[in-house]
Amino acid sequence: MSERRSTGPAASDTSVRRALVMAGVGGVLAAGLIGPGAASAQAAESCPDVQVVFARGTAEPAGLGRVGQAFVDDLQNELSGRTVSVYAVNYPASYDFLQSAPVGADDASARIQATVATCPATSIVIGGYSQGAAAVDLITADPNATFGFGRPLPPAVADHVAAVAVFGNPSTKIGRPLTAVSPLYGANAIDLCNGADPVCSSGDDRPAHSQYVQAGLAQQAADFVAGRVAGHSPSDVVINASAR
Template sequence: MLENEKPRRAFGLAATGVLAGCLVGAAGLVAVAPVASAAACSDVQVLFARGTGEPVGIGRTGQAFVDSLRGDLKGESIAVSAVNYPASDDFMQAVAGARDAAAQVQSFAASCPATSIVLGGYSQGAAVVDLITADPAQTFGFGVPMPPEVADHVAAVAVFGNPSQKIGRPLTANSPLYGAKTIELCNGADPVCSPGDDRAAHSLYPQAGLTDQAASFVADRVKGHSSGAPVDEMSAAVTPR
């Protein structure tokens, strides 16, 4: 999310139920056939969803997180992919982001089963991650986000400024498969994810050191992660230090 993004709009994603209304009946993700060869597989694959209004790519918060993660995982090859979605003020498009993210994750898992997948998202992008990882009963009627066996390939999840925290549904508490491997950070009184009203805080995750904190958490879990089961066979909220 850019410096001039309006947090109250992102907050509306959770507080007014805009996203809830548009997700009903959006189930039915389609797995994507493998697209990478074993030779092209990296040790770690990061998939990040940017915030509202950020240019195409992984966004400023996502880039700070990835840069820090590279420093924490020196010697490991790290590939990075962005969720392809508008990230606009039309929060209905978060569903499109969820579909794209779920398809990418399943493709990574099928193509490179030994790769440790890391999921990340900021603001509206955090909501996208919620939609593919949270308990289906808690994701506003979205349905089953991804096949359960895909979770074995995901080493860690990092979300920043997650709107679901604002309404008492943090990913860490509402995802049986991913909650324990998730770090969910809210910057002080960021109104998008807390009862506070420090709007500037929503744009300051890198400056507050929270992308570094998330990278440290993720790196520890990547180091201890073991994946490899073929796809076809196949959490506690953190307070900023």
């Protein structure tokens, strides 16, 4: 786990597991969220304009990962003049992806919900690469628990999320891009697959899965997200965990 402040339908189980295997190769807050009145004035003053929550890919060292770091760097350049806080999702990102990805989903969800509770005026950006993209899918694009996770973000959180950016998303390989299957986040999402990357397409260009930065897709995502952040106005919403 790391944090930094700066300025700047349904698929079969077999298909799902196969898609997640390709990604491998290449707790939720119990009390829920409370209204903005619970945050102290001091906490409000320290809230960033933008909170980025990003999940790295399989086997990358703890932190943002190479794609995540490039995306964050480009986004900070695009958002010059705004304060940006960055949170690297704390999860194993191991080859045991069926166990690892849900851990990432829970950690990302907890951080996002905590941000909404303490900083309701902050615009949230969610991102992930490869297995990290799968973790993001679990909380934003699978409300019916098609993949067996069943712990999506509370619906009202969507009002606080300016954009979602995923790279090399295994769900895209099986025809479930986040942009198409997420009723709450799809319109503000960008789901990028690099050419014939076999993790997210029917192609077989394995090196493509490691070339998102070189292909300019981190910058493309940053451009998209910056545009969404510019037009975003978080709403003050009270979220009750019992309504989940």
